[in-house]
Amino acid sequence: xxxxxWRRFRKNKLAMTGLVILCIIIAIAILAPVIAPYSPVExxxxxxxxxxxxxxxxxxxxxxxxxxxxVLYGTQIALRVGVLVALISAxxxxxxxxxxxxxxxxxxEVIMRIVDIVWSFPSLILALAIVSILGPGLINAxxxxxxxxxxxxxxxxRGETLSVREELYIEAARAIGESDIRILFSYILxxxxxxxxxxxxxxxxxxxxxxxxxxxxxxxxxxxxxxxxLMLSTAxxxxxxxxxxxxxxxxAIMITxxxxxxxxxxxRDAIQPERVx
Amino acid sequence: xxxxxxxxxxxLRKYFPIRAGLFKAKGAFVHAxxxxxxxxxxxxxxxxxxxxxxxxxxxxxxxxxxxxxTGGKVLFDGVDIFSLSKKELKKVRKRxxxxxxxxxxxxxxxxxxxxxxxxxxxxxxxGSSKEEKLNMVLEILEKVxxxxxxxxxxxxxxxGGQQQRVSIARAIITKPDFVALDEPTSALDISVQAQxxxxxxxxxxxxxxxxxxxxxxxxxxxYVSDRVGIMYLGKVVEVLNTxxxxxxxxxYHPYTAFLMLSxxxxxxxxxxxxxxxxxxxxxxxxxxxxxxxxxPRCPFAKEECRRKEPPVMEIRKGHYVACHFPSxxxxxLTPYVEERMESIRKLWRxxx
Amino acid sequence: MNDGTLLKIEDLYVNFRTDEGIAKVIDGVSxxxxxxxxxxxxxxxxxxxxxxxxxxxRLLPKNAEVRGKILFKGTNILDLPESELRKIxxxxxxxxxxxxxxxxxxxxxxxxxxxxxxxxxxxxxxxxILDEVVELLKNVRxxxxxxxxxxxxxxxxxxxxxxxxxxxxxxxxPSLLIADEPTSALDVTIQAQILKxxxxxxxxxxxxxxxxxHDPGVVAEMADRIVIMYAGQIAEVGPVRDIFLNPQHPYTxxxxxxxxxxxxxxxxxxxxxxxxxxxxxxxxxxxxxPRCPHAMEKCKKEKPKPVxxxxxxxxxxxxxxxx
Numbered sequence: 001x002x003x004x005x006w007r008r009f010r011k012n013k014l015a016m017t018g019l020v021i022l023c024i025i026i027a028i029a030i031l032a033p034v035i036a037p038y039s040p041v042e043x044x045x046x047x048x049x050x051x052x053x054x055x056x057x058x059x060x061x062x063x064x065x066x067x068x069x070x071v072l073y074g075t076q077i078a079l080r081v082g083v084l085v086a087l088i089s090a091x092x093x094x095x096x097x098x099x100x101x102x103x104x105x106x107x108x109e110v111i112m113r114i115v116d117i118v119w120s121f122p123s124l125i126l127a128l129a130i131v132s133i134l135g136p137g138l139i140n141a142x143x144x145x146x147x148x149x150x151x152x153x154x155x156x157x158r159g160e161t162l163s164v165r166e167e168l169y170i171e172a173a174r175a176i177g178e179s180d181i182r183i184l185f186s187y188i189l190x191x192x193x194x195x196x197x198x199x200x201x202x203x204x205x206x207x208x209x210x211x212x213x214x215x216x217x218x219x220x221x222x223x224x225x226x227x228x229x230l231m232l233s234t235a236x237x238x239x240x241x242x243x244x245x246x247x248x249x250x251x252a253i254m255i256t257x258x259x260x261x262x263x264x265x266x267x268r269d270a271i272q273p274e275r276v277x
Numbered sequence: 278x279x280x281x282x283x284x285x286x287x288x289l290r291k292y293f294p295i296r297a298g299l300f301k302a303k304g305a306f307v308h309a310x311x312x313x314x315x316x317x318x319x320x321x322x323x324x325x326x327x328x329x330x331x332x333x334x335x336x337x338x339x340x341x342x343x344x345x346x347t348g349g350k351v352l353f354d355g356v357d358i359f360s361l362s363k364k365e366l367k368k369v370r371k372r373x374x375x376x377x378x379x380x381x382x383x384x385x386x387x388x389x390x391x392x393x394x395x396x397x398x399x400x401x402x403x404g405s406s407k408e409e410k411l412n413m414v415l416e417i418l419e420k421v422x423x424x425x426x427x428x429x430x431x432x433x434x435x436x437g438g439q440q441q442r443v444s445i446a447r448a449i450i451t452k453p454d455f456v457a458l459d460e461p462t463s464a465l466d467i468s469v470q471a472q473x474x475x476x477x478x479x480x481x482x483x484x485x486x487x488x489x490x491x492x493x494x495x496x497x498x499x500y501v502s503d504r505v506g507i508m509y510l511g512k513v514v515e516v517l518n519t520x521x522x523x524x525x526x527x528x529y530h531p532y533t534a535f536l537m538l539s540x541x542x543x544x545x546x547x548x549x550x551x552x553x554x555x556x557x558x559x560x561x562x563x564x565x566x567x568x569x570x571x572x573p574r575c576p577f578a579k580e581e582c583r584r585k586e587p588p589v590m591e592i593r594k595g596h597y598v599a600c601h602f603p604s605x606x607x608x609x610l611t612p613y614v615e616e617r618m619e620s621i622r623k624l625w626r627x628x629x
Numbered sequence: 630m631n632d633g634t635l636l637k638i639e640d641l642y643v644n645f646r647t648d649e650g651i652a653k654v655i656d657g658v659s660x661x662x663x664x665x666x667x668x669x670x671x672x673x674x675x676x677x678x679x680x681x682x683x684x685x686x687r688l689l690p691k692n693a694e695v696r697g698k699i700l701f702k703g704t705n706i707l708d709l710p711e712s713e714l715r716k717i718x719x720x721x722x723x724x725x726x727x728x729x730x731x732x733x734x735x736x737x738x739x740x741x742x743x744x745x746x747x748x749x750x751x752x753x754x755x756x757x758i759l760d761e762v763v764e765l766l767k768n769v770r771x772x773x774x775x776x777x778x779x780x781x782x783x784x785x786x787x788x789x790x791x792x793x794x795x796x797x798x799x800x801x802x803p804s805l806l807i808a809d810e811p812t813s814a815l816d817v818t819i820q821a822q823i824l825k826x827x828x829x830x831x832x833x834x835x836x837x838x839x840x841x842x843h844d845p846g847v848v849a850e851m852a853d854r855i856v857i858m859y860a861g862q863i864a865e866v867g868p869v870r871d872i873f874l875n876p877q878h879p880y881t882x883x884x885x886x887x888x889x890x891x892x893x894x895x896x897x898x899x900x901x902x903x904x905x906x907x908x909x910x911x912x913x914x915x916x917x918x919p920r921c922p923h924a925m926e927k928c929k930k931e932k933p934k935p936v937x938x939x940x941x942x943x944x945x946x947x948x949x950x951x952x
Contacts, residue, residue, distance in 0.1 A: 004648075007648075167382050168377045168378075168379055168382040168383045169382060169383055169384055169385045169386075171338075171343060171377070172375065172377065172383055172384075172444075172447070173385070173396075174343055175341055175343060175370065175373075175374070175375045176370065176374075176396060176397040176400060176447065176451075177367045177370040177371070177397070177400045177401065178396065178400060186388075187385055187387075190385075190387035190388075191385070191386065191387055193387075328816035328817060328818060328819075329816050436904055436905075437674075438904070466673035466674050466843065466905075467673065467843070467845070467884055467887050467888065468673060468883065468884060468887045468900050468901045469673075469900075470887070470889070471887035471888075471889065471898040471899065471900035472900045474889060474893075474898055475897055475898050475900065478893050478897075493816065493817060495817070496846070496888070496889055496890070497889050499889070499892065500889035500890070500891065500892055500893055500898075501889065501893055519892065520892050520894065524892060535818060536817060536818065538821075539817045539818045539820065539821035540817055540821075540846065541820070541821070541824065541844065541846030541847045541849065541850045542846060542849060542850060543845050543846045543849050543873075543888060543890070544849065545849045545869060545870050545873040545874065554818070554821045554822055554825060555818050555821075556822075558772075558786050558788060558789070558819070559786070559788075559816050559818065559819060621890060622891070624890065626891075
């Protein structure tokens with residue numbers, strides 16, 4: 001049944017472009033040690049703040065490090081952050097959404113009120129607050145972002161669970177003696193998976209941007225990590241004399257985010273209810 | 278001891294509160310099942326007929342304890358299923374099965390046929406190895422007229438009739454004693470319906486099953502059941518034998534008579550004859566009328582019918598009616614029903 | 630067309646373009662409806678009966694390709710421009726559906742919707758529109774018609790909604806009423822009321838009715854003639870008595886024998902082996918041949934032409950051709 005979705009997805013040029021770009025990004029992440037001309041932390045103090053040249057294709061930063069190599073290695077960090085955060089927040093949010101939608105009653109009320117509270121804060125502010133409690137660092141930043149993102153999963157999954165719950169095959173499952181946990185994860189979850197997948201594809205770039213923002217503010221990745229956000233932050237100081245320093249990491253972020261967004265749009269359009277013949 | 282009464286229902290009630298938002302119901306309830314008592318004998322097909330809102334679907338779910346009752350008992354092989362613990366209930370579940378009306382939504386769209394059928398075995402610990410379970414699944418597939426090629430397919434790849442076969446296979450793979458069938462053929466074409474009815478009859482004989490067969494289609498009811506209960510607004514108004522009484526038209530409740538006479542007759546020669554039609558709408562089970570539930574639509578209703586609920590009378594052996602004046606039906610309606618049933622009988626005998 | 634024929638369908642072919650290919654849903658169907666008669670189109674899922682009905686009013690989706698002629702009072706509907714077609718829909722030809730909720734707009738009261746019919750078609754009225762509408766509601770035996778004028782569709786029961794829909798369609802006094810499974814979603818006792826209503830209205834309004842249904846009981850009660858369809862082809866056509874008492878086509882016979890008459894202790898139901906074919910790659914020739922116990926070589930190649938059984942009774946089957 002995913003075959004039909006794939007066929008529709010393939011027809012969408014924008015979505016396929018996004019997919020191709022993502023594949024390239026993943027390839028870069030895997031092959032970074034091979035294709036990067038320099039180590040991302042290797043300093044060439046004699047070549048500080050050099051503009052792009054044949055020796056340093058993207059130029060160098062204030063410590064003489066090759067920006068190209070840092071951007072290439074940065075893909076690893078961006079992907080890791082995006083995917084891990086999305087998966088963790090999905091795990092939390094989906095579980096709570098399933099429980100909320102299936103059991104209803106007071107459990108539902110409590111969970112939904114927590115969702116409302118989390119959702120009422122702009123994610124960046126909330127992430128900032130959490131990070132300031134946990135302390136700066138990439139891992140802490142990831143935890144903080146995950147804690148802001150789970151709410152959207154919970155909401156969507158709860159809504160879908162409410163309708164799937166009424167389906168006859170759920171009743172049939174209870175009739176043959178399935179346990180509640182089994183019903184939640186083997187019967188309901190697979191049937192709400194499509195929305196979750198679309199949400200994940202949108203959340204990965206969101207996570208990347210928020211992580212970049214936190215790094216930009218000095219609360220995320222710490223030097224000398226080749227994190228794009230951190231690079232942007234440092235580049236700020238040298239904006240007038242070394243504009244290339246901010247351009248390349250910025251473009252990298254933009255392309256990555258766009259790629260995921262195109263895929264997300266394409267996926268959302270391609271997934272249609274299987275029951276419509 | 279092998280009980281001849283497999284299922285005994287005593288004064289079963291289920292009221293659904295109507296909730297206005299978060300606040301408690303203002304006393305308004307849906308009287309879905311309102312005091313039903315009957316027995317289902319081992320090995321028989323007990324038919325339950327009635328129109329929408331009569332409570333037959335709710336009744337089936339109560340029998341399997343898929344919902345909790347508001348009152349009453351259901352004794353399954355002597356044991357009150359509502360008094361069982363979760364663990365004990367699970368064991369009883371092995372002996373019961375259910376088949377629903379809509380074949381498409383009865384099967385998990387994300388599970389293969391193999392997995393759908395394997396689950397009941399795994400849940401109840403039937404079959405000691407993977408191979409043994411696979412064999413049991415293959416065996417049951419064959420019994421319902423499907424094959425190995427269907428194992429790895431998904432429900433949407435099957436036709437409606439095939440989906441219903443899988444539903445039936447799932448219900449009987451644990452070799453239960455009792456199967457509730459809620460409108461199993463209503464969503465199917467005539468030719469597919471015939472196949473499924475034949476299959477159900479065959480399976481019943483082979484596996485010694487007891488059926489609760491729910492349908493609003495009286496023609497199917499007349500064919501497949503041994504005894505029939507007619508429901509109206511949460512109550513059973515008549516219980517009778519199918520072959521000897523229902524199919525002969527010997528009915529004693531006015532609603533039963535009207536049901537039989539309202540069904541479009543396949544008998545072409547009946548056409549144009551006296552069309553006796555019951556007036557009014559099918560009432561809502563919220564706040565049912567006092568006294569006899571049927572009195573607002575009954576052309577023969579008297580004062581007593583409005584005031585008092587009718588007693589249940591055993592008008593012949595095994596034939597129960599809940600009506601104050603069954604003799605009126607006998608006089609004014611039953612002859613027409615008998616005539617129609619006679620005509621239909623002549624019809625199919627002439628053709629076969 | 631003064632031979633009493635109101636509607637004549639000639640060689641109708643309908644294909645649907647789908648993701649999986651072209652579905653040949655209607656394969657050369659011809660039929661006619663006379664003034665004042667009730668013609669039933671009966672068949673199982675996928676036989677094309679609903680598609681034929683929708684073709685008449687050109688209500689098919691965009692991916693449908695239609696060929697052939699549909700002559701209504703002599704004019705080919707398929708050739709008419711949209712503006713002319715709109716004068717026919719709802720006025721000359723009315724249609725009621727299985728689910729009244731599809732025809733009734735949930736946000737307008739019933740009275741408004743029926744009034745619309747008068748306004749759209751600029752129908753002549755004797756009194757006010759409101760009076761006309763209440764009169765219509767009385768004609769369809771709506772209980773408490775004055776009050777129901779102001780009801781929303783969701784406030785009405787299934788039977789009442791069906792009556793409202795019928796009232797809407799009667800406003801234009803159509804010559805032809807197409808009823809697509811009008812009672813399949815209703816309870817038996819309500820079904821009986823609605824069927825009787827339709828038949829009485831047929832007499833009062835002098836209408837022809839094209840009845841689409843899968844229920845043989847409804848056909849036996851209401852139809853004058855029946856067309857039995859299978860997989861987009863016509864299997865048999867004839868007066869209702871002839872079809873029920875003397876069916877000729879193997880499919881018709883199989884269908885009637887599959888009806889659960891009698892009791893399980895007395896007979897096993899006969900059924901037609903196999904399944905309805907895939908319309909994207911339908912069997913050539915007579916589409917029933919893969920399931921037919923009497924299939925011959927000819928059936929696999931050639932589509933059967935109608936064979937006369939008796940006056941007005943035709944079978945589309947090679948078996949009955951003279952030797």
